[in-house]
Amino acid sequence: MFEDGAIINELLIERLNYIIYVVLLLIGLHAMISKQNLIKKLIGMSIFQTAIILFYVSIAVKDNATIPIYKTEHDPHGDAAKAAVLDSNRSGEETKAFYAPVMLKPEETQQYSNPLPHVLMLTAIVVGVATLGLALALCLRIQQGYGTVEEDELLVKIERSDARYSQSPLAKAKNRRRTQSRNTRKPRTSVKSTKSIGKSAKSLESRDSTKTKKTTSKSNLSQPKKKPASTSRKPRSSSSKVEGSKPTTPKAPAKKASEKTRAPKKKGAE
Amino acid sequence: MKWISLIPVVGVGVLLLFAAQDFPEWGDPQSPASQSPVASHFINNTGVDTEVPNMVTAVLADYRGFDTMFETVVVFIAGIAVLAILKGSGGRRRGTRRAYEVEAEPDIIVTHTVRLMVPVIQIFAFYVLAHGHVSPGGGFQGGVVMGASFILVALAWDLDHALVRMSLPRCMAIAAAGIIIYAGIGFLSMFLGGEFLDYAELEKVLPVSREMARYHAMLGVEIGVGFTVTSIMFALYANLSTEGRLKGGL
Amino acid sequence: MMSFSSPFQCLASATVEAGSSEGGFLVLQVIGVLLGVLGLIFFLGAAVGLVRFPDFYTRLHAAGKGDTLSTMLMLTGFALVTMEDFSLSSWLLLIKIMAVVFFIYLTSPTSSHALMRAAFEDDEMPITEDDIKKRNRQKGGKKS
Numbered sequence: 001m002f003e004d005g006a007i008i009n010e011l012l013i014e015r016l017n018y019i020i021y022v023v024l025l026l027i028g029l030h031a032m033i034s035k036q037n038l039i040k041k042l043i044g045m046s047i048f049q050t051a052i053i054l055f056y057v058s059i060a061v062k063d064n065a066t067i068p069i070y071k072t073e074h075d076p077h078g079d080a081a082k083a084a085v086l087d088s089n090r091s092g093e094e095t096k097a098f099y100a101p102v103m104l105k106p107e108e109t110q111q112y113s114n115p116l117p118h119v120l121m122l123t124a125i126v127v128g129v130a131t132l133g134l135a136l137a138l139c140l141r142i143q144q145g146y147g148t149v150e151e152d153e154l155l156v157k158i159e160r161s162d163a164r165y166s167q168s169p170l171a172k173a174k175n176r177r178r179t180q181s182r183n184t185r186k187p188r189t190s191v192k193s194t195k196s197i198g199k200s201a202k203s204l205e206s207r208d209s210t211k212t213k214k215t216t217s218k219s220n221l222s223q224p225k226k227k228p229a230s231t232s233r234k235p236r237s238s239s240s241k242v243e244g245s246k247p248t249t250p251k252a253p254a255k256k257a258s259e260k261t262r263a264p265k266k267k268g269a270e
Numbered sequence: 271m272k273w274i275s276l277i278p279v280v281g282v283g284v285l286l287l288f289a290a291q292d293f294p295e296w297g298d299p300q301s302p303a304s305q306s307p308v309a310s311h312f313i314n315n316t317g318v319d320t321e322v323p324n325m326v327t328a329v330l331a332d333y334r335g336f337d338t339m340f341e342t343v344v345v346f347i348a349g350i351a352v353l354a355i356l357k358g359s360g361g362r363r364r365g366t367r368r369a370y371e372v373e374a375e376p377d378i379i380v381t382h383t384v385r386l387m388v389p390v391i392q393i394f395a396f397y398v399l400a401h402g403h404v405s406p407g408g409g410f411q412g413g414v415v416m417g418a419s420f421i422l423v424a425l426a427w428d429l430d431h432a433l434v435r436m437s438l439p440r441c442m443a444i445a446a447a448g449i450i451i452y453a454g455i456g457f458l459s460m461f462l463g464g465e466f467l468d469y470a471e472l473e474k475v476l477p478v479s480r481e482m483a484r485y486h487a488m489l490g491v492e493i494g495v496g497f498t499v500t501s502i503m504f505a506l507y508a509n510l511s512t513e514g515r516l517k518g519g520l
Numbered sequence: 521m522m523s524f525s526s527p528f529q530c531l532a533s534a535t536v537e538a539g540s541s542e543g544g545f546l547v548l549q550v551i552g553v554l555l556g557v558l559g560l561i562f563f564l565g566a567a568v569g570l571v572r573f574p575d576f577y578t579r580l581h582a583a584g585k586g587d588t589l590s591t592m593l594m595l596t597g598f599a600l601v602t603m604e605d606f607s608l609s610s611w612l613l614l615i616k617i618m619a620v621v622f623f624i625y626l627t628s629p630t631s632s633h634a635l636m637r638a639a640f641e642d643d644e645m646p647i648t649e650d651d652i653k654k655r656n657r658q659k660g661g662k663k664s
Contacts (some may be wrong), residue, residue: 018286
């Protein structure tokens with residue numbers, strides 16, 4: 001079982017570090033794939049990075065070697081090297097002129113481990129910190145905007161707000177009528193508001209819409225120009241409502257349209 | 271349906287374990303990573319080209335100086351992005367507090383310990399930064415230790431107490447100054463006739479040999495990195511802990 | 521500039537050679553190993569207490585005290601074991617490790633105090649004998 005070449009010997013004794021790195025990597029990968037919570041995903045990402053770092057560092061390990069910092073006796077520019085040069089020509093005062101750095105011998109090179117993996121992992125750690133901070137900030141912003149960092153709840157909420165941007169044809173037709181009325185109203189309200197200062201803006205708006213419904217034919221020319229502005233303005237007012245509302249099925253746009261059409265009627269009746 | 275995610279995970283695991291059989295053993299001196307010409311080149315030439323005994327620092331700040339410069343820029347951009355995402359997002363109305371935010375006096379034991387520790391931590395940060403050429407250390411490590419000292423102040427008292435010493439505009443100014451120092455050294459060596467970040471050309475303005483000029487230029491570069499990392503670490507903490515409001519905090 | 525760099529480099533070589541060289545000051549090594557074992561025993565106590573104690577305060581009591589003492593003991597033992605010869609490098613190593621011990625002595629109780637205070641301000645009540653009796657009664661009731 002433990003003889004040379006057996007798989008247990010190969011994996012569990014000589015290459016235990018690789019087992020650990022694979023296990024860590026899988027934990028991170030699993031967390032990133034299957035967890036719903038964004039923060040847990042980030043934790044998985046960090047574990048994944050740690051696994052990669054462990055992999056690089058364990059590859060760089062070298063028996064009978066030290067960290068990649070010159071020992072005093074090996075440093076080509078160190079005191080020992082200079083003293084050796086000084087010894088070799090006792091007579092000369094201008095040893096600095098004679099002094100030239102000597103490269104390490106091959107057997108001395110073997111005493112140091114490879115510095116490159118350490119450098120790369122230093123880079124990886126720093127970039128990892130930067131990405132983690134950025135990701136946490138994004139999570140915080142998502143939490144502020146949608147009130148959750150659970151992915152499934154988040155998807156429902158995003159779908160609902162998307163549905164408001166791109167509505168069904170039926171709702172669009174209804175919407176168009178309303179946007180038209182709003183477009184025609186726009187220049188007028190400025191005139192009218194000067195007249196009716198004491199009234200609230202809402203009642204004013206509703207009265208306008210009921211009036212302008214009759215006279216839409218005039219505004220048809222100016223509609224395509226102004227439409228993007230009005231559509232871009234509308235979702236913003238609705239998205240402020242999304243935050244507080246509970247997740248329901250994406251029937252909301254139709255409901256909302258009916259709400260809006262109902263509201264002016266009431267006011268008009270008053 | 272969670273078990274579906276296990277399929278790719280197990281698949282990747284089997285592949286990696288299969289590949290792990292061909293990896294070198296733990297500490298094998300004959301492994302490709304230890305025998306590569308790059309490794310021996312760095313080990314042999316670092317001491318000859320520069321006067322820096324720490325090969326990691328030399329490779330980081332000199333041979334791969336371009337990489338490290340943009341790594342610092344990455345850190346800087348991350349800090350700016352966090353500011354841009356969180357600044358003015360408001361979170362909730364001012365004045366309202368959440369249940370876990372207790373209005374607490376700074377604890378006397380904690381503050382006294384922090385008072386004792388912060389100078390030591392900051393001196394250690396300078397030591398790690400400046401001594402990074404001859405011992406493990408460098409700009410990133412020293413910068414993180416330095417940033418941690420400010421975070422410790424913010425934790426022990428409150429964020430305002432730390433922001434008095436390191437306000438956010440000051441933070442970003444220092445971070446930008448770090449990158450300017452780094453790039454400035456690169457451009458200076460370019461104007462002196464070398465290539466970008468070819469530190470050896472600095473011997474024309476420094477009264478030292480070419481090897482020692484690289485040593486000093488690396489120190490300057492590390493200081494720039496340390497500036498950026500310190501301030502970005504603190505800016506990250508200040509923004510993340512208060513949702514960008516920079517008030518109250520943990 | 522190189523002169524002050526040498527202690528660390530000596531240190532690096534010393535740590536590498538520590539495994540190979542059989543020599544060293546035997547009494548110090550024995551004391552160091554004993555301290556390390558003692559620290560491990562305290563650490564075990566801290567771990568057991570963290571699991572077994574009933575409420576937050578007693579758990580942190582075990583973790584804070586046991587952790588601090590065991591870390592300090594183990595580090596002191598490590599400092600003594602690495603004290604091979606009384607050369608400059610080993611003295612430097614000793615001073616560095618004892619500095620770490622000192623800072624752990626300062627900071628670890630402070631951190632556990634901060635945790636305790638946070639729990640206290642969060643109205644976490646320590647468990648009382650009545651609570652334990654009540655819990656036992658409930659358990660007994662369930663069993664019977």
